């Protein structure tokens with residue numbers, strides 16, 4: 569369960585985020601939209617525990633994973649090492665997760681030899697191999713063409729249904745939000761506030 573009771577968050581003298589409450593249960597995906605620069609990444613960094621300089625209270629699981637806009641792979645490490653080193657998982661677990669995301673046989677490849685879509689699959693494998701109880705996704709599939717996004721969305725839906733982390737997805741993409749979010753909210757204003765949109769129930773959530 570993710571629980572954030574935020575009173576305010578400032579960058580320097582600028583108050584970026586105003587009061588808001590966020591609660592996300594296991595298996596739920598809260599999709600957050602909002603214009604560029606509104607504070608989506610700032611909010612995710614707070615929930616991830618990467619930014620503790622805010623006024624409010626956060627309760628979040630320790631087993632956490634993030635999938636960023638860029639796949640953030642270490643270029644001088646093999647695909648397999650890019651999963652085992654940051655997560656400290658066993659090589660067999662990493663191999664099984666690579667097969668799960670459709671990359672069996674790519675264990676020894678270098679990140680530079682992968683397409684962007686394949687690199688994003690490695691990032692997904694790295695995120696799910698440790699069975700996170702909280703997953704934060706920030707524009708996870710930007711810069712991919714529609715076919716590749718659709719495959720990755722199906723894969724991500726399956727992984728979430730199987731592992732059931734509490735998920736927050738920040739995105740500009742209607743396709744991403746429609747496919748993955750079980751609840752939607754929109755950030756607007758300065759300081760930004762969060763408005764919850766329609767509630768939809770999804771099988772398995």
Ligand SMILES: Nc1ncnc2c1ncn2[C@@H]1O[C@H](COP(=O)(O)OP(=O)(O)OP(=O)(O)O)[C@@H](O)[C@H]1O
Pocket residue numbers: 579580584602603604605606607608609610611
């Ligand atoms: N470390 C920082 N120091 C100062 N200002 C910052 C910092 N990080 C972000 N900001 C400012 O805070 C505001 C929110 O930024 P943030 O990156 O959270 O927006 P965003 O909604 O994620 O944008 P985008 O959709 O373009 O990624 C912006 O005005 C940005 O310039």
